[in-house]
Amino acid sequence: MKYPSVHYSDYLEIEKIINAQHPKSDEYKKPAHDELLFIITHQTYELWFKQILFELNSVLSTFHQPQVEENEMGRASARLERIVSILKMVLGQIDVLETMTPLDFLDFRDMLYPASGFQSFQWRLIETKLGLRMGDRLSYNQSPFYKSLAESQQAEMLKVLEEPSLFDALEKWLERTPFLQADDFNFWESYQKAVNDMFQADIETVKNNDRLPPEDKEKNIKSLQDSLKTFDALFDEQAFNEIRQAGNFRLSYKALHAALLIQLYRDQPVFQIPFRIIRALLDIDETMTMWRYRHALMAHRMLGQKIGTGGSSGHKYLADATSKHKIFNDFFNLTTFFIPRSQIPTLPKSISDRMNFHY
Amino acid sequence: MKYPSVHYSDYLEIEKIINAQHPKSDEYKKPAHDELLFIITHQTYELWFKQILFELNSVLSTFHQPQVEENEMGRASARLERIVSILKMVLGQIDVLETMTPLDFLDFRDMLYPASGFQSFQWRLIETKLGLRMGDRLSYNQSPFYKSLAESQQAEMLKVLEEPSLFDALEKWLERTPFLQADDFNFWESYQKAVNDMFQADIETVKNNDRLPPEDKEKNIKSLQDSLKTFDALFDEQAFNEIRQAGNFRLSYKALHAALLIQLYRDQPVFQIPFRIIRALLDIDETMTMWRYRHALMAHRMLGQKIGTGGSSGHKYLADATSKHKIFNDFFNLTTFFIPRSQIPTLPKSISDRMNFHY
């Protein structure tokens, strides 16, 4: 073969990797056994974050194209699913880290001050590239999050914050979905009818539920009526824009329509892979949210009510950020607009034909 | 052998088990493929809940004894760890359930109304037997949680609510810990000194942290001083009782002392297993919290903003319950009172001798 021989150790640069652990507790001549676990856990996190960024960048460059070829979709979907797979595994790693007890952590905790996971540049990059904006974030120690980063990283972060994210690219891609405006079929009109029918049925259900006390009935009916009003978003662009300005939606009117179309007609060959892409994004968001939450619990366990290594009350911040830092919330909320399959309008053959192969 | 032959199918009563699935969607002649997954997932949950209750009851009967023999400790610890193992596995099962998409769920969701996981008697029993009291719970649909149970189960639940829980039994057991009052060694006095020294050092740290803006310094110092004040709880029974009445602690003064002693001196042979028991309880609490949180996320994904199957806005309730329903919160908060191992007072030989074997 044309390639020179390679040895496992050289190829993987193992010497470099396994000699990059320098516990502070050794430096200060107060060796703390568990500091190595702490270092290695975080180093493997960062290696996996690099991998996630690599996959993310490749998916980004696919979706940033003015036109995404169908033969790139399977790969994009597989790479997003790989990110899910990595995130799940990395979430499980916390089990290993938690074999370190709070007392073991105390042996070296003070030596790390004020280092903290909040300073992970790559994690912040992942969030940002997925689509978390400056304004979506909880402020930390009353200054913008990027101030926690190393100085050399702050400029790059600000630059990335300006670039279109996966959320942005996806929104554009959704807006370009064909079939949104099919001259020969007014999908949204028939959908609107189906929705109204369904909600009237739901309201009846509550009315007839004898287990619910009257006050609850009233409250639930009110809530159903409010939900129905939310549907205005689907059918009235102006209503939607108001709701959106209030922060209840982030996707554009058209993109939301497209996402709903993909979800409802996911069995059409042309939507099978796009459906998986949306599902992978939901999985990514969900697993990152679990990761934050699990860290909040661990911080509570490790630190009690004491201040975090970074000088903030760690677990409260984390618990709050958990719910706030979801990026594809619209895809979660989109479910509100689903109606049972039996009531979904049937596509006319002229349209379903165009969604299929012809060989 | 004296035992008659047994066949796998009969022994495991498989016919009974695998014929106990009757999808509503079949009953109503609108077969929804994913309803079986929904049923089986919940049935396996309930089977595992039965197992958890069985282990829990066995641990309860051990700790309810006026005197727990040392040779029962290894077993109690193993059974609590088994509960952790079950809970982790059951948490992972949500990955399987989430292969059901919201649209698939819609195919039969309405047929289940108002059935809901809130009605799981066994889960409520687990929480209650661990120590979750009526008053600790978030109310649901403005009525006490046990009203959601089947009528036949409500009376039993009220009875169990009256019985001493594992929390209660454990508290008594902790209070009986020997070594709390050793005539020849005033542990708490030397511990108090060590604590004060440590906090003064921490305050200095913040003062000298140039990265923190002045306002943050002040805030953090204030927070450290507040924390130090919390330590009064350890040294002043009256101060403790006030804090406790305010809801910040649930364990008694003596039990808290004992738990701290076990944590700090866990390497002493006599405390090696008790330490594992406390750790298992933390793991149980943490995994149950994760389970609730994961369900909240799933509810959001499955239902959007729509009302839950039980008629409440599911994911909000779940997310709120998540943080509120932790039972052994004191063990989490106890970490606040840890000091680095190097500063923990050394036990006099007279005491450490009594904590060891002599063969």
Add this chain to the structure above:
Amino acid sequence: MKYPSVHYSDYLEIEKIINAQHPKSDEYKKPAHDELLFIITHQTYELWFKQILFELNSVLSTFHQPQVEENEMGRASARLERIVSILKMVLGQIDVLETMTPLDFLDFRDMLYPASGFQSFQWRLIETKLGLRMGDRLSYNQSPFYKSLAESQQAEMLKVLEEPSLFDALEKWLERTPFLQADDFNFWESYQKAVNDMFQADIETVKNNDRLPPEDKEKNIKSLQDSLKTFDALFDEQAFNEIRQAGNFRLSYKALHAALLIQLYRDQPVFQIPFRIIRALLDIDETMTMWRYRHALMAHRMLGQKIGTGGSSGHKYLADATSKHKIFNDFFNLTTFFIPRSQIPTLPKSISDRMNFHY
């Protein structure tokens, strides 16, 4: 709503489910604490097996059709992936079962004799419906495997053994793959050329590998030449049929071609989902193999060298069955015929056009 109210307990038939545990050790008045865990673990297995069979049957009925519509492919793929997800979770359950120690097992082991997991009808059904034939199986206690089943189940098993399996249906489906015979492009000829080029290069690699001792070089070169000969299977139907008759392949000549085509051109829109279907089958086979192997290890740990509960030396049988009972071995071996993407012949536009959407 038109549906009557439903309660969680009734809907899930919980009373039936959680009252179907009758430990033999209770019956014989020698209560063994861990028998309940043993029962419940196996009952949840069987519940999940029911679910797997349900998904499998649905996929079977899809692939048994004379023509599989493209809009059923996404669903079939999702259901196979669900089976993978269930199998992985069920594999993890062994961690829970292994919290039972061999000594705990001994407390009731004799009471179960000769019951054994070999008697699980549903597991055997899963294997058979996937495509494991009578002759593929290791015999157990020198009688055919179905003799271990309950008598009422033996007839059904023999019937299912006669029916076409997923392997069979898939083979037919693969044989129908369009594009296998494209008049305007001789794929196999250009592929054959690419293969020959690649192997010559590999042989050179070995020749030039200075780390290998001469004897090894020779052996490796011989082995490469043997592998190249295996490629005859792809290009010479008669050679293939001989190899196949010797038991080295199970798929037909045409089906193997189709599977290879899907693997190599998986990025073509028309193959994106078929590729996932093959991958899911590999995952199913791999996870079932891991499951058998893990059981072999557990049997060794639980029973030492002693005979299994069914009267055979359990772990040896299991370890042997592990490797022998793989069903889609051809898909594993197919990799042998892959060549690097850079060397895969480019499809002419006339063909790749027909593999794409046109909207």
Add this chain to the structure above:
Amino acid sequence: MKYPSVHYSDYLEIEKIINAQHPKSDEYKKPAHDELLFIITHQTYELWFKQILFELNSVLSTFHQPQVEENEMGRASARLERIVSILKMVLGQIDVLETMTPLDFLDFRDMLYPASGFQSFQWRLIETKLGLRMGDRLSYNQSPFYKSLAESQQAEMLKVLEEPSLFDALEKWLERTPFLQADDFNFWESYQKAVNDMFQADIETVKNNDRLPPEDKEKNIKSLQDSLKTFDALFDEQAFNEIRQAGNFRLSYKALHAALLIQLYRDQPVFQIPFRIIRALLDIDETMTMWRYRHALMAHRMLGQKIGTGGSSGHKYLADATSKHKIFNDFFNLTTFFIPRSQIPTLPKSISDRMNFHY
């Protein structure tokens, strides 16, 4: 505080870690997307191997002492359990690696030749330090395993092979177990009687099992009688030494006795932690075995029947090594000597007293 400020990035040497990936496919200007995943997966393996070695060395230094203090036992046990936890997580990582398909691997496989996981120095160290001897190993490419290592590592490996392993240290520690020779109680005599009784009962069971054909009965009875003969090992040192020389046992007569004593009387306070230590070693062995087996499956999937990257037919070697490289096989086989708890001789109070605390 006395410690200077620390930043997350500097502390964790992240720049060094995430800049140590240099794909060969980039070097050769034929970028293969999945090579980064391949590199990072293996780098995280090696980071975890470093951690495992660190824990292992600490446990080794504990057990190499002429006398292990009881207050070090809890820690040793926790560290072995941490190794189990790491191994389980690392086993799960294969799910991530398998998101790389064989075709993706082919894009760069040839560039790595003959690098291979067989060359991992740290993995070999783990095996060796646990107790895998040169002679226990399958030879690889007909030369001793250490020849695959980088030259600089071969000398160190030979040195470590000479040092006492954990197996050796543990054997010595077991041999020192008190209570083995209690003047006032002849444990082994009463155990021998219990064993004989039990086996006679088992033989009866087989005789009376009507489902077994006569030939099987005979075979099983023969096998039980053979097993009973194995018990000679427990009671006749000379018989044991013959069996041991034949390779059926590795532990010394005394050490085997001690391990059995710990297993049978694990509820005695003095044995609660030693029991956990043995269990952790079984878990380590089992998980490492699963790891090898899973790699064998993956190799089959990735490479088909083709030679591994190191020039050997990978998956066959791995599958064979899987079963052969178990280290604590004696602990697995020890189960053969267990008898039901109800038949285990009761300890006289004089002895059980010495196994307990007295405070």
